Each structure stands twice: as C-alpha cells, then as structure tokens.
Amino acid sequence: MTDKLTQDEIKPLQDAGWTLSEDGDAITKTFEFKNFVQAFGWMTRAAIHAEKLNHHPEWSNVYKTVEVALTTHDVDGLTALDAKLAQIMDKLAAD
Numbered sequence: 001m002t003d004k005l006t007q008d009e010i011k012p013l014q015d016a017g018w019t020l021s022e023d024g025d026a027i028t029k030t031f032e033f034k035n036f037v038q039a040f041g042w043m044t045r046a047a048i049h050a051e052k053l054n055h056h057p058e059w060s061n062v063y064k065t066v067e068v069a070l071t072t073h074d075v076d077g078l079t080a081l082d083a084k085l086a087q088i089m090d091k092l093a094a095d
C-alpha cells in the first residue's frame, strides 16, 4: 500500500465529492449531518474503521460539520489506504 495513487485512481474520489489538495498530496471533504450527535456518531464509526486500517484521518468537528483530510504521512501523498478510508467514510455517511 505504499504506491502513490495515479490520477485515474483519484478521479473516482473526486467524482464522489473529494477535493484534491493543491500539492496533490491529500484529499479533503466536508461532511454535514443533521446534528452534533449524528456527526459524532459518524466520527466514532469511522474511527473504528480507521483503526482497523491503521490509517487515520486529519479531521475537525464543529457542531454538525466534520471537515476531513486524508493523506498517507508515510509517503507524503495519497495511497490506496486513503482511497479505502474515503470510500468507507462515504458509505457510513450514506447509511
């Protein structure tokens, strides 16, 4: 999981609403929930998956909004782990 993502591998993430950072090393997305409890519950579920992946988000929560940035620190760029966690986060948010 140490190879960096190609543009073809990043495109589906952009199509799913993730924004590629200017330096190309991270993807970001803002999740909006009904209220704080829904937001924090989603963070809790996402955190369990992140821990299982041993791949952790950079995120901040204000009330019902969660801003997320995903990058792989070990390679200073995007890897399959970022794509996997992004997909998991999107799925959890759709539940």
Ligand SMILES: C[C@H](O)[C@H](O)[C@H]1CNC2=NC(N)=NC(=O)C2=N1
Pocket: 054, 055, 056, 057, 070, 071, 072, 073, 074, 075
């Ligand atoms: C030692 C530990 O396995 C590493 O620091 C893991 C932990 N979580 C991580 N999370 C992210 N986003 N990037 C990493 O490179 C990373 N590395």
